[in-house]
Amino acid sequence: MKHLIILGDGMADWKVESLGNKTLLQYAETPYIDALARMGRCGMLQTVPEGFHPGSEVANSAILGYDQSKVYEGRGPLEAASIGVELSEGDMAIRCNLICIEGDHIKNHSAGHLTTEEADQLIKFLQEKLGNDKVHFHTGIQYRHLLVIKGGDKRIDCTPPHDVPGQPWRPLLVKPQVKEAQPTAELINSLIVKSQELLKNHPLNIQRIKDGKDPANSIWPWAGGYRPDMTPLTTTYPAIRRGAVITAVDLLRGIGKLAGLRSIEVEGATGLYNTNYEGKAQAAIDALKTDDFVYLHIEASDEAGHDGNLELKLKTIEYLDQRAVKPIFEAIYGKLEGFNPEHPVSSVGEDVAIAILPDHPTPVAHRTHTNEPVPFLIYKPGILPDSVQTLDEDACLLGSYGLLKRDEFMKALMSD
Secondary structure, three states, X not given: OEEEEEEEOOEEOOOEHHHOOEOHHHHOOOHHHHHHHHHOEEEEEOOOOOOOOOOHHHHHHHHOOOOHHHHOOOHHHHHHHHOOOOOOOOEEEEEEEEEEEEOOEEEEOOOOOOOHHHHHHHHHHHHHHHOOOOEEEEEEEXXXXXXXXXXXXXXXXXXXXXXXXOOEOHHHOOEEOOXXXXXXXXXXXXXXXXXXXXXXXOHHHHHHHHOOOOOOOEEEEEEEEOOOOOOOHHHHOOOOOOEEEEOOOHHHHHHHHXXXXXXXXXXXXXXXXXXXHHHHHHHHHHHHOOOXXXXXXXXXXXXXXXXXXXXXXXXXXXXXXXXXHXXXXXXXXXXXXXXOOOOOOOOOOOOEEEEEEOOOEOOOOOOOOOOOOEEEEEEOOOOOOOOOOOOOOOHHHHOOOOEEOOOHHHHHHHOO
16 A cells, blocks of 8 residues: 655644634635545644644654654754755754844744745855855755854754744844853854845845845844754655655755655745645656655645735645645545545555645744644545544544554554
């Protein structure tokens, strides 16, 4: 049996009064997702272990069954793996956002979602002006980039910029956790201040302001660490001989690479609401013909949650259902009408187990990640359905899987 995880980043949410006190998953029209919930079994998954920040690097690697107490090193090393930056002993890789500062406050964590092509100009400019034998900036995707500090000390407190929109930036500068990390904290804070002086007059930002767009006028490093030691999924789960990850986000590509999965790039995949849903769905369909395991990650709902955009987040959830789940299901098993879940006929050579879930909530009212358990469904041919009818935060509380933790989700999915 082959296995497919469809991950709607940040889909889970809180109840919203204007939606009749329903969550977005309850309110959205998701006929294909809900059909899979009815045919399969459901539950709740604690993706963020106690003591860890509810970041996507924690949640997604935990979904894949990795013990965070053994592998967690922050986002930076994962994104280094994604873009092919080899880390030497003592190299600290740290995520480096390009953000928008307005006055003394952080306006947003993404500089208005500037393009990768625009960002590449700025990152190369910063490397020319601030880079040296110890400090190196690397271009990633859109606003998400990488800073590598040779001999950096990861024992520092950094604030994720998406957690603090509208807050003053100076009190949020990096703080050392131990005396030995003071030089690293001072270096990063110096780079932040210098980047603001350099970027405010860059021609690209001047033009963005003229065009009514947010300037990318500061770096914001966070989530640093060293190269993690992750056992490939092919070693842990014998049923996975070859696997793939499909995503528009460097972080997920890095997790995939360290987990032993090949990365499939899709033209037009943006990580936003306008991503190429159909192209990503087709990439998953094609991958299932050759691979045993596919992790399809779609970022759009998370970004809409960070923006506090209720209408857009609802739309991204419905897009996931209609433009990704529906074509994937129909390509594998045919039309939903008349489908026999106990005796399906697969078009990819083997039966396919399908799981759908978010990695964490990103409530529109909160605009950042929270660590509540998330709802999930697992459908596989021959599974005995439970009573759950829809994939949402209330219904899945009654699912037969109950509350899963650690590697229990992956074990449930992989058990045939």
